[in-house]
Amino acid sequence: MARRLGLVLATVLFVGVATAGAQPPAVKPPASDDCLACHGDADAKRENGASIAVDQKVFAASKHGPLECVDCHKDLAAQQEFPHPETLAKVNCASCHDAEGAKYHDSIHAWAKEKAGLSTAAPACADCHGTHDIRGTDDKAGRVFRANIPATCGACHQGVLDKYKAGVHGAARASGNDKAPVCADCHTAHTIQRIDTDKARLDVAAECGTCHAESMRTYRDTFHGQVTRLGFMRVATCADCHGAHDIYPKADARSTVNPANRLATCRKCHTDANANFAEYDPHADRHDLARSASLYYTGRFMDGLLLVVFGFFGIHTALWLSRGLKERGRTKKDGVK
Amino acid sequence: MATYRRFDLANRALHGMLMLSFLGLSATGLPLLFGTSRWAAVLASLLGGIEVAGRLHRVSATLLILVFLAHLARVLKQLVIDRDLGVLWGPNSMVPQPRDVVQAIGHIRWFVGLGPRPRFGRFTYWEKFDYWAVFWGMGIIGFSGLLLWFPTVFSRLLPGWLFNIALLVHGEEALLAVVFIFTVHFFNTHMRPEKFPMDPVIFTGRLSEHELRDERPDEYDQLAANGGLAALEVGPPPDWVIPSARVLAAAVVSAGFLVVILIVLTLVQGRG
Numbered sequence: 001m002a003r004r005l006g007l008v009l010a011t012v013l014f015v016g017v018a019t020a021g022a023q024p025p026a027v028k029p030p031a032s033d034d035c036l037a038c039h040g041d042a043d044a045k046r047e048n049g050a051s052i053a054v055d056q057k058v059f060a061a062s063k064h065g066p067l068e069c070v071d072c073h074k075d076l077a078a079q080q081e082f083p084h085p086e087t088l089a090k091v092n093c094a095s096c097h098d099a100e101g102a103k104y105h106d107s108i109h110a111w112a113k114e115k116a117g118l119s120t121a122a123p124a125c126a127d128c129h130g131t132h133d134i135r136g137t138d139d140k141a142g143r144v145f146r147a148n149i150p151a152t153c154g155a156c157h158q159g160v161l162d163k164y165k166a167g168v169h170g171a172a173r174a175s176g177n178d179k180a181p182v183c184a185d186c187h188t189a190h191t192i193q194r195i196d197t198d199k200a201r202l203d204v205a206a207e208c209g210t211c212h213a214e215s216m217r218t219y220r221d222t223f224h225g226q227v228t229r230l231g232f233m234r235v236a237t238c239a240d241c242h243g244a245h246d247i248y249p250k251a252d253a254r255s256t257v258n259p260a261n262r263l264a265t266c267r268k269c270h271t272d273a274n275a276n277f278a279e280y281d282p283h284a285d286r287h288d289l290a291r292s293a294s295l296y297y298t299g300r301f302m303d304g305l306l307l308v309v310f311g312f313f314g315i316h317t318a319l320w321l322s323r324g325l326k327e328r329g330r331t332k333k334d335g336v337k
Numbered sequence: 338m339a340t341y342r343r344f345d346l347a348n349r350a351l352h353g354m355l356m357l358s359f360l361g362l363s364a365t366g367l368p369l370l371f372g373t374s375r376w377a378a379v380l381a382s383l384l385g386g387i388e389v390a391g392r393l394h395r396v397s398a399t400l401l402i403l404v405f406l407a408h409l410a411r412v413l414k415q416l417v418i419d420r421d422l423g424v425l426w427g428p429n430s431m432v433p434q435p436r437d438v439v440q441a442i443g444h445i446r447w448f449v450g451l452g453p454r455p456r457f458g459r460f461t462y463w464e465k466f467d468y469w470a471v472f473w474g475m476g477i478i479g480f481s482g483l484l485l486w487f488p489t490v491f492s493r494l495l496p497g498w499l500f501n502i503a504l505l506v507h508g509e510e511a512l513l514a515v516v517f518i519f520t521v522h523f524f525n526t527h528m529r530p531e532k533f534p535m536d537p538v539i540f541t542g543r544l545s546e547h548e549l550r551d552e553r554p555d556e557y558d559q560l561a562a563n564g565g566l567a568a569l570e571v572g573p574p575p576d577w578v579i580p581s582a583r584v585l586a587a588a589v590v591s592a593g594f595l596v597v598i599l600i601v602l603t604l605v606q607g608r609g
Contacts, residue, residue: 222504226370226372227369227387230369230378232386234388270488273489273492274489277500279496279497279498284498286505292501295501298505299505303509305509305513309517313517316445317521317525319445319448320525323448324529324531327530327531328530328531
């Protein structure tokens with residue numbers, strides 16, 4: 001039996017090797033230096049005048065510097081005739097970066113590009129990351145370095161960038177606060193979604209809370225915060241009152257929560273609200289005497305009330321239970337007599 | 338042995354609807370108060386999501402308001418049309434009176450073996466406390482709830498900061514009511530040793546002669562003296578009433594205790 005199995009295996013191996021040997025010898029793919037023979041010339045152009053130059057220094061300094069041209073331009077690996085045809089296969093970044101590719105594929109950018117027909121307007125990988133000049137998130141010269149992200153997104157979203165720069169977060173960044181959010185902190189990078197979905201609104205609100213922890217805590221103590229936590233999203237989250245890109249300090253006359261503008265902000269949802277209504281404090285804190293004195297004292301009163309009621313009836317019940325059990329035992333004994 | 342009427346059909350029906358709406362309000366309101374806990378999310382989704390829970394909350398609230406108004410109407414009728422001032426004072430009144438303080442102290446002395454058991458009448462001090470706790474709770478929770486339900490209507494008259502207070506007292510008072518009803522009220526009426534596991538009187542409306550004589554001797558003596566006993570005498574309840582009441586009470590009491598356990602666990606772990 002073992003011998004027969006050995007024979008079969010040997011046959012398979014032999015046939016395999018023989019078949020491989022019968023193939024034409026593998027083409028040696030062009031080395032990057034071969035490519036640069038043409039593309040290294042700064043003046044190299046296509047027939048229509050478009051530059052085909054690749055700056056070797058820029059590429060060598062990029063994140064992909066150690067790679068060969070054919071690692072990305074895979075269809076050139078088997079190319080034997082040069083110059084090669086002008087139209088090449090699209091570089092598929094996901095062949096290495098499969099996780100990012102999968103996320104991007106579900107994003108609003110990919111949806112716009114692939115389904116909504118914005119095939120040239122919506123970004124694919126290279127529009128944010130660059131091509132031969134691609135650099136990592138830790139590289140200060142890179143497009144996706146934290147400080148450079150607003151400019152990268154702003155290349156398309158110019159109007160948003162202007163608002164962001166004027167707003168409190170952009171101003172904080174400009175004054176050197178690296179903790180202030182950039183686009184991707186709220187919108188994410190590869191998984192970017194429409195902002196009017198329930199999930200996106202919850203995610204962004206949670207993101208606000210990573211810095212504004214106190215505001216998040218007091219928000220959670222209000223009706224808005226209580227019901228959104230359980231998934232009812234027809235009420236306000238952070239951006240509904242504070243705005244998104246053009247958030248200003250409360251004292252600023254442009255702020256949506258400036259006392260002069262607050263009623264208009266409330267009326268976005270509560271259309272028949274009046275001035276009294278807008279006096280409601282959506283971040284009241286029952287523990288903060290300075291901010292919410294009436295709430296503070298009401299809270300203390302309620303705490304006291306609960307304590308007194310449960311204290312008294314706790315003792316009352318315990319005593320009653322012990323006496324009642326004794327009484328019951330005695331009645332039973334009497335019954336036996 | 339004779340059986341006597343304690344609660345008429347209307348009061349039993351009102352208590353039944355009170356119970357139903359209270360359970361509905363608790364189940365649909367507690368998830369908001371304890372939103373950080375897993376059980377709150379599970380309860381909300383069992384009820385069809387927090388939006389549906391919110392609607393059920395308002396439906397239950399409407400029922401409870403109607404019960405409250407019906408009760409007030411009955412009391413008012415007794416007072417104004419029947420000219421029965423006994424509603425306001427005396428042995429058949431829910432109004433706290435000096436003897437309630439005396440009996441409360443006497444009861445506690447009896448607990449610790451320092452004196453005889455007080456001779457209670459038609460309504461004991463703890464029953465009056467239950468009644469007024471619910472009365473006060475209706476006022477506070479009901480009014481704050483209406484403020485929160487119709488904020489733009491009430492803000493025509495009331496200042497904005499009152500809505501912050503409304504949310505706080507609505508939640509705290511509800512917590513007080515839920516835990517009180519599911520522990521103290523259940524113990525005082527059902528779980529105490531002489532009644533355990535339940536007192537069906539609120540469902541049957543009747544109590545036995547020995548219950549009346551032993552637990553409410555003052556009322557019994559008065560009825561015996563003024564000849565009112567015979568008028569209250571009724572036959573035993575139909576066979577199906579007590580078993581049904583037991584099942585209902587067992588379900589409500591267990592649900593209530595489960596809720597209290599969850600609340601206490603959540604409070605112990607810290608309400609985020």
